[in-house]
Amino acid sequence: MLKFFYSTILLLSCFSIHVNAAADTSETDNSATNISTTGTNLVLVTIDGLRWQELFSGADPSLLNNEKFVREGHHVQEKFWHDSEEKRRQLLMPFFWNTVVKKGMVIGNRNIGSNMSIANPWHFSYPGYSEIFTGVVDHSINSNKKKLNPQMSFLEWLNNKGNYQHKLAAFGSWDVFPYILNKERSQLYINAGFDSAEGYALSDQAKLLNDLQKEIPSPWHNVRLDSFTYRYAKDYLLTVKPKVMIISLGETDDFAHDGHYDSYLNSAHQTDQFIADLWQTLQTTPGYQDNTVLMITTDHGRGSNADDWQHHASKLAVQDYMKNLKAFPNGIRGSENIWFAAMGPGVNARGEIKTTQEVKQKQIAATALTLLGEDPKAFNPKAGSVIKEIF
Numbered sequence: 001m002l003k004f005f006y007s008t009i010l011l012l013s014c015f016s017i018h019v020n021a022a023a024d025t026s027e028t029d030n031s032a033t034n035i036s037t038t039g040t041n042l043v044l045v046t047i048d049g050l051r052w053q054e055l056f057s058g059a060d061p062s063l064l065n066n067e068k069f070v071r072e073g074h075h076v077q078e079k080f081w082h083d084s085e086e087k088r089r090q091l092l093m094p095f096f097w098n099t100v101v102k103k104g105m106v107i108g109n110r111n112i113g114s115n116m117s118i119a120n121p122w123h124f125s126y127p128g129y130s131e132i133f134t135g136v137v138d139h140s141i142n143s144n145k146k147k148l149n150p151q152m153s154f155l156e157w158l159n160n161k162g163n164y165q166h167k168l169a170a171f172g173s174w175d176v177f178p179y180i181l182n183k184e185r186s187q188l189y190i191n192a193g194f195d196s197a198e199g200y201a202l203s204d205q206a207k208l209l210n211d212l213q214k215e216i217p218s219p220w221h222n223v224r225l226d227s228f229t230y231r232y233a234k235d236y237l238l239t240v241k242p243k244v245m246i247i248s249l250g251e252t253d254d255f256a257h258d259g260h261y262d263s264y265l266n267s268a269h270q271t272d273q274f275i276a277d278l279w280q281t282l283q284t285t286p287g288y289q290d291n292t293v294l295m296i297t298t299d300h301g302r303g304s305n306a307d308d309w310q311h312h313a314s315k316l317a318v319q320d321y322m323k324n325l326k327a328f329p330n331g332i333r334g335s336e337n338i339w340f341a342a343m344g345p346g347v348n349a350r351g352e353i354k355t356t357q358e359v360k361q362k363q364i365a366a367t368a369l370t371l372l373g374e375d376p377k378a379f380n381p382k383a384g385s386v387i388k389e390i391f
């Protein structure tokens, strides 16, 4: 019964896509002139709960010098401290600052009037990822529970188009992604949580990863270590060659919840190295060089001081789903603030951009589709508008 319901929805939405496409020929013609400047492939990397504070200012002295959050012997002061804020952020994420921002753009540095935040009312992960991938806020998405997403992601929409079919993949450290992307209905290739690599001609490296993943205990029951997620994604990229891929890394959020600022910083730094390796791989792999867009963002922010940086939740969330945070009756202030970066064909190399109005997380889906040369209105006319700052 449920299957029948979903396929009816799918048929109806396909029909409306055709109607919209037919009605919008002038707009399609306009965007067609830009096709040479847009990418044909896209990789979207998400870094769970990485604060804009670290991205733009590097290690936070109020946390770095707090022995409650930095354990003895972890040497993160030596690795990540510099008096200059600009040097400090480069120490933490060198590839991001020396390459992504130089060749592309970033928004979200509230210290310079560059403002971006989520539109969903919760400030936690499932609603955040859903907002990123579907471009809308669905008020029925009010927990992190494993519930199939009623909304369609831009990947699912692309998967229904002839030239993208079976050319999309999502890799995630958190085991809820198959629900957020509604694997059952979308039929996307998804490897998340503690999934092994399967379903394609595995390299020897992927077979080894499958063994290691079983042998190395994760600190968390529902999130694996990001190294597995990244290396599975890379193996799939090199072997299957998808056109659109999501890589959702999770350690930063979980180390922050655990109160381990040392591991949170190390993980942010390692993620930067993954992104550097990813870009290097894309630029040296036939089919991806010079025609692949990279987008990087996060699902939510976090608190801003030693009392609340570990957490993230809205005032509404602490009254309901996140009752464990009732010591913060107003929610975690500032945990709605996020950031977004992109580089590649179609992205103007504007560097660190000041925004004229608040940019919203729900604009990311339309931005991804526009950079792929697709019409976001045909995907979902209710989705947030394209982030114009990237052009």
Ligand SMILES: [Zn+2]
Pocket: 049, 125, 253, 254, 257, 312
């Ligand atoms: Zn979290």
